[in-house]
Structures are given as structure tokens and as C-alpha cells.
Amino acid sequence: MDSTFDGAExxxxxVYPPSHPGMYWKKDGRISPSAFAxxxxxxxxxxxxxxxxxxxxxxxxxxxxxIVSLGVQDCRDVKAVVxxxxxxxxEYHSEIHGSDTVVLLNKSQRYHLAEVANEEYMEx
Amino acid sequence: MKAVKQLPNExxxxxxxxxxxxxxxxxxxxxxxxAVSIGHAQECLxxxxxxxxxxxxxxxxxxxxxxxxxxxxxxxxVESVNPGVEKVVISEEKLENLKKLExxxxxxxxWNANGxxxxxxxxxxxxxxxxxxxxxxxxxxxxxxxxxxLEYDKTDGSHLEIELNESENxxxxxxxxxxCESIISISASIEAINKVVSDFYG
Numbered sequence: 001m002d003s004t005f006d007g008a009e010x011x012x013x014x015v016y017p018p019s020h021p022g023m024y025w026k027k028d029g030r031i032s033p034s035a036f037a038x039x040x041x042x043x044x045x046x047x048x049x050x051x052x053x054x055x056x057x058x059x060x061x062x063x064x065x066x067i068v069s070l071g072v073q074d075c076r077d078v079k080a081v082v083x084x085x086x087x088x089x090x091e092y093h094s095e096i097h098g099s100d101t102v103v104l105l106n107k108s109q110r111y112h113l114a115e116v117a118n119e120e121y122m123e124x
Numbered sequence: 125m126k127a128v129k130q131l132p133n134e135x136x137x138x139x140x141x142x143x144x145x146x147x148x149x150x151x152x153x154x155x156x157x158x159a160v161s162i163g164h165a166q167e168c169l170x171x172x173x174x175x176x177x178x179x180x181x182x183x184x185x186x187x188x189x190x191x192x193x194x195x196x197x198x199x200x201x202v203e204s205v206n207p208g209v210e211k212v213v214i215s216e217e218k219l220e221n222l223k224k225l226e227x228x229x230x231x232x233x234x235w236n237a238n239g240x241x242x243x244x245x246x247x248x249x250x251x252x253x254x255x256x257x258x259x260x261x262x263x264x265x266x267x268x269x270x271x272x273x274l275e276y277d278k279t280d281g282s283h284l285e286i287e288l289n290e291s292e293n294x295x296x297x298x299x300x301x302x303x304c305e306s307i308i309s310i311s312a313s314i315e316a317i318n319k320v321v322s323d324f325y326g
Contacts, residue, residue, distance in 0.1 A: 016237055016238075017231060023265070026263055026275070034285075037267040037269050038236065038268040043238060107307060108297075108305055111297070
């Protein structure tokens with residue numbers, strides 16, 4: 001696993017705060033673009049060809065709440081940059097940035113990514 | 125008039141009315157737990173709703189007991205709170221938004237596990253005041269950028285975001301029904317925001 005991302009690879013995001021899983025969900029069932037605003041880097045778990053169920057189960061061990069996914073190609077379509085940034089605790093850790101030089105996704109990027117995000121898990 | 129759930133007095137500015145001696149209506153602007161000022165008095169028969177400077181005054185006839193309550197509760201979910209005091213109507217949407225703001229206000233530092241700060245009381249108050257006077261209610265969401273976002277969506281696919289922070293301006297992001305996007309900065313006043321929302325809905 002290296003810093004190369006296949007366009008078909010999916011990225012999984014734990015939506016905070018876990019105490020309020022529905023915080024970012026609109027009445028029409030879509031997620032708000034505001035969930036994609038993080039000036040310190042929008043953290044995701046790269047799928048790297050693992051099965052969705054496996055990834056969600058792994059994430060649920062450390063996080064309760066809501067998990068969404070989107071594709072690497074979805075990010076490229078809005079000119080966002082996916083960066084592989086493994087950490088000591090998580091070899092799959094990555095981030096989605098607005099560009100190579102700007103961390104924060106801009107409003108247009110957030111809007112379009114929210115449109116294509118899939119709900120993978122919602123705690124009841 | 126419809127009673128709604130009790131909310132903390134100190135968190136909401138409210139306008140209530142009471143009637144003195146059955147024929148005189150007095151508007152009282154209540155801030156927190158006590159009366160701050162008493163407005164003009166006029167003869168009033170029956171029930172009348174007046175709007176003045178974004179405050180809604182309800183004038184109604186009550187019985188003869190002379191009473192101006194200085195400690196008027198806010199919104200109540202019981203049918204009768206204090207005799208002679210009329211209740212203020214609040215829509216379900218507005219109530220949901222006020223509840224959500226209270227939830228957002230309770231988020232602590234690092235609520236997103238990535239260093240996001242808790243929201244300031246002044247920002248919460250600003251948005252709460254907007255919610256009280258917005259003609260069309262938004263959906264409200266927090267961001268990790270120390271801002272709150274008001275969102276509107278229409279069935280034709282158009283989308284409106286109004287991002288509010290501590291500054292006196294608000295950033296507006298608009299996507300029209302053709303997918304064309306625009307971003308502008310406006311004053312964070314209720315008038316300016318109501319106008320943007322009104323223009324959005326045509």
C-alpha cells in the first residue's frame with residue numbers, strides 16, 4: 001500500500017460527533033456539506049480493496065455514530081486531493097484536501113462530495 | 125394560541141403582553157427574568173397582533189385583575205401559566221432549530237476528534253436571534269471552522285448556504301437550479317439574511 005490511489009477505491013469517513021449521529025443529516029436524507037469542513041484535514045480511512053463490511057466493522061470498534069463513504073474519483077472530479085497519511089495507530093489513515101496547498105475543502109467541493117456520499121452505517 | 129415547551133428564560137428574549145383592567149393593553153419587553161421596559165398603552169378590545177421593529181406584540185383582553193407580571197415565563201407546555209398572560213406562538217420548525225442550537229452549544233472542545241473548538245456563546249446567541257426572526261426556517265449545522273451554517277434546499281435542486289461566525293458578515297453559497305454556483309459576502313443582519321432567503325425562494 002503506497003500513496004497511489006485507484007479511482008475506484010473508496011474512502012470511509014466517521015461523522016462526528018458520535019453522541020449525535022444525526023447531527024449532519026438533512027430532512028431529505030442527505031448529508032450536509034458542512035460535515036466536510038475541517039481546516040485541519042478531512043480524515044478518512046482508505047478502503048484499499050477491502051470489503052465495505054470489513055471496514056465498517058473495524059471502524060465501529062473505535063467509533064460509534066455514523067459512517068459514510070465516497071470514491072477517490074468523486075474527489076478528483078471536484079479537484080480535491082487525496083493524501084495517504086498513515087499514522088502509528090492506523091495504516092489506512094488518509095485525508096482529503098482542497099488542493100495540494102490548501103487543506104480545507106472549499107464550499108463547492110463540500111457540496112458536491114456531500115451529494116455523492118453514501119451512508120454506510122448509522123447507529124440507532 | 126398554542127403553548128409550547130418551556131425554554132430557559134435567560135436564553136430567549138421574548139415579548140409578552142398582559143392587560144391591565146380589562147381594557148388597556150400594554151406591551152412588555154422581557155429580557156431574562158424581569159421586565160425591562162413597558163411600551164405604549166392603548167385601548168384594546170379582543171385580540172390583536174402587531175409587529176414593530178421585529179417584535180411581535182399580542183394584545184388581548186383579559187379579566188379585570190390589574191396585573192403586570194414582571195416575572196413572565198417563556199414558552200410553556202401547560203394550558204394556563206399565569207392568569208392574564210398570553211402565550212407566544214412558535215412553529216415546530218423554529219422549536220426544532222432552537223433545540224438543535226442548544227445541542228450544538230453543548231459540544232465541547234475537540235467534539236470532532238480533530239481539535240474543533242466549542243462554539244462561543246455569542247455565536248450561539250447570534251444564530252438563535254436569527255432563528256427567532258427568520259421568516260423561513262433553515263436547517264442548521266455546525267462546522268469544524270468555528271461557524272454555524274444555515275441551509276436551504278428546493279425541490280428543483282437549488283441550494284443555499286449561509287455560514288455565520290463571530291464576524292459581522294456572513295458567507296453565502298448559492299447553487300441555482302442549473303447548477304451554477306456563486307459565493308457572496310453579506311451583512312449577518314436579519315434583514316440581509318431574510319432578503320437572501322426571500323430571493324432564493326422567489
